[in-house]
Amino acid sequence: xxxxxxxxxxxxxxxxxxxxxxxxxxxxxxxxxxxxxxxxxxxxxxxxxxxxxxxxxxxxxxxxxxxxxxxxxxxxxxxxxxxxxxxxxxxxxxxxxxxxxxxxxxxxxxxxxxxxxxxxxxxxxxxxxxxxxxxxxxxxxxxxxxxxxxxxxxxxxxxxxxxxxxxxxxxxxxxxxxxxxxxxxxxxxxxxxxxxxxxxxxxxxxxxxxxxxxxxxxxxxxxxxxxxxxxxxxxxxxxxxxxxxxxxxxxxxxxxxxxxxxxxxxxxxxxxxxxxxxxxxxxxxxxxxxxxxxxxxxxxxxxxxxxxxxxxxxxxxxxxxxxxxxxx
Ligand SMILES: Cc1cc2nc3c(=O)[nH]c(=O)nc-3n(C[C@H](O)[C@H](O)[C@H](O)COP(=O)(O)OP(=O)(O)OC[C@H]3O[C@@H](n4cnc5c(N)ncnc54)[C@H](O)[C@@H]3O)c2cc1C
Ligand code: FES
Numbered sequence: 566x567x568x569x570x571x572x573x574x575x576x577x578x579x580x581x582x583x584x585x586x587x588x589x590x591x592x593x594x595x596x597x598x599x600x601x602x603x604x605x606x607x608x609x610x611x612x613x614x615x616x617x618x619x620x621x622x623x624x625x626x627x628x629x630x631x632x633x634x635x636x637x638x639x640x641x642x643x644x645x646x647x648x649x650x651x652x653x654x655x656x657x658x659x660x661x662x663x664x665x666x667x668x669x670x671x672x673x674x675x676x677x678x679x680x681x682x683x684x685x686x687x688x689x690x691x692x693x694x695x696x697x698x699x700x701x702x703x704x705x706x707x708x709x710x711x712x713x714x715x716x717x718x719x720x721x722x723x724x725x726x727x728x729x730x731x732x733x734x735x736x737x738x739x740x741x742x743x744x745x746x747x748x749x750x751x752x753x754x755x756x757x758x759x760x761x762x763x764x765x766x767x768x769x770x771x772x773x774x775x776x777x778x779x780x781x782x783x784x785x786x787x788x789x790x791x792x793x794x795x796x797x798x799x800x801x802x803x804x805x806x807x808x809x810x811x812x813x814x815x816x817x818x819x820x821x822x823x824x825x826x827x828x829x830x831x832x833x834x835x836x837x838x839x840x841x842x843x844x845x846x847x848x849x850x851x852x853x854x855x856x857x858x859x860x861x862x863x864x865x866x867x868x869x870x871x872x873x874x875x876x877x878x879x880x881x882x883x884x885x886x887x888x889x890x891x892x893x
Contacts, residue, residue, distance in 0.1 A: 566579055566580070566581055566642065566644065566645050567645045568585075568589075568646055568647070568648055569645075569646070569647040570592075570647075570648055571613060571647060571648065571649045571650065572649070573594065573650065575592070577589070577592040577594070581642070581643055582641055582642070582643060583641065584621075584638070584640070584642075585610075585617065585635070585637040585638075585640040585641065585648070586598055586608055586638040588642060589648075594653075595650070595653045595656040596608060596610070596637060596653075596656060597655075597656045597658060597754070598637070598658060598660075599658075599659055599661045599750070599751055599753075600661040600750075600752055601638045601660075601661070602638065603636050603638060604752065605661070605750075605751075605752035605753055606636065606752075606753065606886070607657070607752070607753065607754045608637040608638045609634055609651065609754060610637050610648055610649060610650055610651060611634050611649040611651075612628070612646055612649075613633060613646075613648070614646055614647035615644050615645055615646025616628075616644055617635060617641065617642055617643065618642075619635070619639055619641075620639065620641075621641060625641065628640055652760075652881075654760050655758045655759065659692065659695075661749060661751065661752065662689065662749070662750075663748070663749045664685045664686055664687050664748045665685070665686045665745055665746075665747060665748075666683040666746045666747075666748045667683065667686075668681065668682075668740060668742050668743060668744045668745075668746060669684050669719065670682040670742065671736070671740055671741065674723060674806045674807070675805075675806045676803055677804075678723055678724065678725050678771075678772060678804075678806060679723070679724045679726065679736060680722070680723055681709075681721070681722045681724055681740075682719050682720065683719065683720040683722075683746055683748065684719055684720075685719075685748060688718070689715065689748065689750070689751065690715050690751070691711060691750065692751070692757060693714060693756060693776075693779040693782065693784070694710070694756040694777075694779055694780045694783070694858060694860075694886075695710070695711065695751040695776075696708050696711065696750065696753045696776065697709065697720070697749060697750030697752060698749040698750060698752065699722070699746055699747070699748060700748075701732065701735055701740060701744070702735070704731075705731065705732045705735045706732070706747075707732040707733075708891070709722040709724060709775075710753075710772075710773075710775045710779070710860065711775065711779050712774075712775035712776070712778045713779060714779065714783055716786075720748065721775075722775060723775040723807075724736055754884065755858060755859075755860065755885050755886040756780075756884070757779075757780045757783045757784060757787075757858075758856055759783075759784075759787050759789065761791065761856050762790070762791060763855055763856065764792040764793070764794065764854070764855045765784070765792070765794070765856050765858065766794050766796075766845070766849075766855050766858070766873065766878070767780060767796070767857075768795075768798070768841055768845070768857070768858070768860070768865075768866075768869045769796070769798070769860050769861055770799075770860070770861025770865035771798075771799060771800075771804065771861050772861070772888075773859075773860035773861025773862070773865070773866075773888065774797055774806070774807050774860075775860075776860045777795065777797075777858060777860050778807065780858050781814050781818070782814070785814065785817050785818050790820065792820045792822075793820055793821045794822050794824070794848075794849075795811070795821065795822065795823045795824065796824045796826055796841040796844055796845055797824065797826065798826045798841035798861070799827055800828045800829075801827060801828065801829065801830050802827055802830055802831055802832065805825055808825075811823050824841075824844055824848075825837065826838075826839060828840065840868075841869065842865075842869055842871075842872045845869070845872050846875075846876070851877050852876035852877050852878050853877035853878065854877075855873075855877075855878050855882070856878070856882045857873040857878050857883045857884065857885075858884050859873070859884070859885040859887075860886070860887075860888075861888060862887065862888055866885045866887035867887070
């Protein structure tokens with residue numbers, strides 16, 4: 566049985582029932598992956614032709630991904646097919662691992678945002694913009710995005726305290742310096758594309774600034790010269806944070822423009838008033854050829870995706886891991 570790999574134009578021979586990610590790896594096709602468990606989305610690819618199955622054994626059923634999009638680690642090949650690999654020159658492979666870490670600092674950034682710094686017992690590689698699952702106790706685990714780079718030796722997170730939030734309540738009232746935290750990851754597909762040389766649109770809602778800072782820092786560390794347009798949206802002036810970091814990044818990267826957009830009550834001298842999506846539409850006509858990184862609450866990410874598409878950014882060049890709420 567054959568898999569034709571686009572855009573590499575390679576034909577791979579596989580056994581019927583082979584796992585797609587394993588088959589691609591065995592044939593040394595460049596393919597991003599991390600969790601191998603269908604959780605992180607890193608191994609997303611598209612089936613252009615032929616039917617594939619989801620799951621293994623008795624649970625197996627035809628994969629019903631939107632527009633042919635499947636997770637290679639969860640996909641099994643039962644007939645000849647054509648697979649499109651996204652951006653083979655931007656592949657990242659950081660196998661997910663579980664590492665013990667210790668709380669170094671937990672401090673206030675705003676009235677409801679904490680900055681949490683952890684020291685991992687062993688180094689964990691990740692790409693700018695990715696996230697990990699933090700497990701504080703067996704009952705308190707949630708995903709959070711790194712604000713720094715993997716060379717820092719420390720993990721930095723910005724965590725907004727949600728009213729009646731189970732895990733953020735624990736972080737606010739019980740977590741202290743010296744406590745142990747289990748870190749699993751890295752996860753996520755909204756990481757910095759280092760080969761892209763065109764303009765970048767970065768949109769951060771609230772603590773979505775954390776992964777965007779990581780992306781900005783990563784771009785600068787890589788020596789990327791791309792024009793970068795950051796839109797940082799918050800509800801009110803007291804939600805703004807990180808301005809000294811952004812000023813520093815602007816000094817390091819003259820192509821960075823920063824727009825702080827406050828829904829209401831902003832200072833017109835330094836801030837814009839309204840929604841980030843309106844600010845983007847006011848500032849830009851055609852964004853074709855741009856890449857977009859969208860981070861923060863799901864409604865903001867969904868609205869920014871619509872604007873980015875309307876302004877001409879290709880769907881596959883919009884990178885987003887929205888902060889969806891977990892069930893348990
Ligand atoms: C990929 C990913 C990355 C993430 N990265 C970050 C990050 O860097 N920083 C960060 O602060 N959060 C981040 N989150 C969100 C985080 O994982 C938790 O969902 C959040 O901290 C709330 O957890 P909780 O247990 O306190 O609230 P829960 O007990 O799960 O929820 C309590 C109530 O609050 C509501 N709720 C939950 N989150 C929000 C919200 N953001 N706004 C309004 N209402 C809400 C819930 O619907 C529920 O009604 C990320 C989520 C994902 C999926
Ligand atoms: S590696 Fe497939 S979803 Fe994480």
